[in-house]
Amino acid sequence: MKHHGESTGRYLVTFLSLMLLLALTVAASFIHLGRLNWLAAISISVLKTLLIAYNFMHLRTTSRLTWMAAVAGCVMFIILAALILADSWTRSWLS
Numbered sequence: 001m002k003h004h005g006e007s008t009g010r011y012l013v014t015f016l017s018l019m020l021l022l023a024l025t026v027a028a029s030f031i032h033l034g035r036l037n038w039l040a041a042i043s044i045s046v047l048k049t050l051l052i053a054y055n056f057m058h059l060r061t062t063s064r065l066t067w068m069a070a071v072a073g074c075v076m077f078i079i080l081a082a083l084i085l086a087d088s089w090t091r092s093w094l095s
Contacts (some may be wrong), residue, residue, distance in 0.1 A: 014055045021048050 021044055028040045053059050060071060 010055065012050060017051055018048060021051075 025044050033040055
């Protein structure tokens with residue numbers, strides 16, 4: 001496996017991007033969006049997850065097999081989240 005030199009600048013940009021997304025998360029928590037609050041929170045968290053996976057898990061420089069494992073994990077998460085949301089949205093007797 002080749003070792004790719006990592007620049008400090010890339011990590012600094014990643015850190016600043018994560019801090020910006022953190023500030024956006026906090027700001028979005030104070031804005032009332034009604035039923036779309038969950039969509040804003042999930043969208044921001046997906047961006048943070050992609051940023052972390054791409055840079056800190058070194059998906060940028062790994063083989064396609066590692067990419068397939070990461071995508072499989074994301075697909076399983078989406079399936080499980082969809083099943084949980086479908087279950088909670090169909091429980092009208094809870095409200």
